[in-house]
Ligand SMILES: Nc1ncnc2c1ncn2[C@@H]1O[C@H](COP(=O)(O)OP(=O)(O)OP(=O)(O)O)[C@@H](O)[C@H]1O
């Protein structure tokens with residue numbers, strides 16, 4: 059298993075090189091003049107040229123690409139076109155906020171979503187099931203920002219329980235995480251319900267019942283463990299899109315995270331910022347995928363055998 | 379027949395509902411069993427044998443299945459009316475079941491040892507460590523080294539899984555064991571060992587057993603009594619000798635056709651021409667009339683009653699019952 063994980067980590071290198079190449083090329087060919095954007099319409103030709111030379115934009119495509127790769131090796135993503143601040147530094151200071159909000163959101167989404175799904179499945183076709191499913195429909199259909207705003211209006215403005223926006227104390231995080239978490243729980247709840255309905259019919263559940271096992275243990279221990287793989291896939295998907303998904307809550311609550319940073323970068327055609335964020339997202343994405351796969355094998359031991367044999371098969375095919 | 383037996387099923391009917399159709403799986407089955415006795419329950423596929431066993435344990439699927447009538451008395455208690463919590467204390471402890479299909483009966487995400495230990499821990503006041511040791515003992519009893527405690531079901535062969543299922547059922551020394559084709563997935567030597575083990579249990583703990591099987595050799599070897607099940611009714615019952623030596627019901631005769639007597643070699647049930655009636659639309663007369671070589675007009679319109687043939691031998695046939 060350790061070998062498998064190591065191999066997966068090594069695989070991340072070519073993937074990231076490829077991603078950088080793609081995004082770099084795309085940004086290179088998109089029209090627009092960053093120097094003019096930065097200096098304004100009234101800037102002289104000389105000023106523009108000087109600016110281009112300063113940022114290395116007077117060189118050819120390949121040289122620039124090579125320099126970019128070289129920078130990344132030293133964790134240097136360059137500086138922002140708009141304000142000249144180091145991008146690596148910005149990312150380092152912003153990433154923790156995004157992860158913090160994301161993880162809290164996920165914890166709430168799981169804590170709400172899984173029990174709701176289980177409840178719906180164990181009461182299939184009763185009013186409880188219908189109520190749960192109507193709830194998830196509602197939260198799937200309603201955009202996240204709407205829910206954020208409703209909560210702010212009620213809890214912050216009317217009741218004054220929580221601050222309206224900011225990121226200084228833990229109380230600032232309550233509304234963003236609860237609002238986004240409850241919204242995201244809908245997908246988890248739906249997947250949990252359908253997984254559980256699948257598992258509840260299985261023979262080994264009857265076996266557990268025949269042993270005299272308690273119904274609660276059967277549901278949460280025997281069934282849920284077996285239905286967990288597709289649920290984990292949904293959670294993995296949520297995590298994978300966490301950085302871009304965090305934009306809404308960061309924007310509304312003025313949290314200085316990755317989402318707003320990248321969004322501003324795109325708006326201002328700040329190429330190095332967009333590139334830097336993309337690289338970080340690519341690395342993050344690979345790590346999340348790997349972690350999800352490892353968690354799969356912990357939840358379902360059959361996955362371990364399957365995964366290792368797949369990687370062996372790939373190696374064999376590669377040799378041919 | 380007034381005295382209550384250790385296990386007594388009276389007029390049990392069970393129906394399944396699927397696609398708005400009612401499947402009459404069990405239609406007035408009655409059975410009796412004393413402590414330490416083994417009853418062989420035989421019959422074609424779809425006869426309702428597994429359904430009867432699951433009804434005793436009350437583990438039928440909640441929504442699909444419905445007990446339409448009847449009583450099940452176990453050691454002076456009526457099981458069908460029992461509170462769920464009371465029933466839960468009986469399951470796996472006083473009554474346990476060996477399931478038909480070992481491939482699907484084990485939880486794929488849990489180590490086998492844990493699955494055996496579960497029942498021990500639930501029904502005995504012992505520590506986790508003690509339960510683990512006892513589960514290991516059970517594994518060894520069925521011929522699996524205790525080192526394999528922490529292996530997952532997919533790491534076992536079919537026969538070994540079946541033995542794990544058996545170990546699980548025997549873990550709490552049940553007073554009544556419902557064995558649903560316990561040896562089908564095993565090779566002959568292991569089969570003999572398992573049967574031996576079950577006989578040992580019978581002697582040691584006076585365990586009563588319902589042995590569901592297609593293997594007449596096993597019936598001859600281990601069963602004291604035999605009940606023949608057809609379309610959810612018992613068509614003939616009696617001691618093993620009575621049934622093997624003097625089969626009365628045409629269906630039994632057909633099933634046991636090629637088996638000369640109790641000393642005979644192992645034989646599977648003989649196929650009989652025709653099919654069991656559709657359980658969604660059972661015929662009005664005798665359920666077997668459509669396939670019976672002796673059927674008369676009366677057979678097709680009158681549902682036969684159980685007739686007493688002497689000894690403990692009963693038969694549900696208006697033509698053949700009584701004349702031997
Ligand atoms: N969950 C279910 N839903 C609907 N019908 C069912 C269900 N389980 C069993 N049945 C039906 O009930 C009848 C009796 O099935 P049962 O499993 O008790 O037969 P069996 O005697 O055990 O057969 P076998 O020897 O093949 O194990 C069959 O007609 C079957 O199709």
Ligand SMILES: [Mg+2]
Pocket residue numbers: 427428429478558
């Ligand atoms: Mg069966």
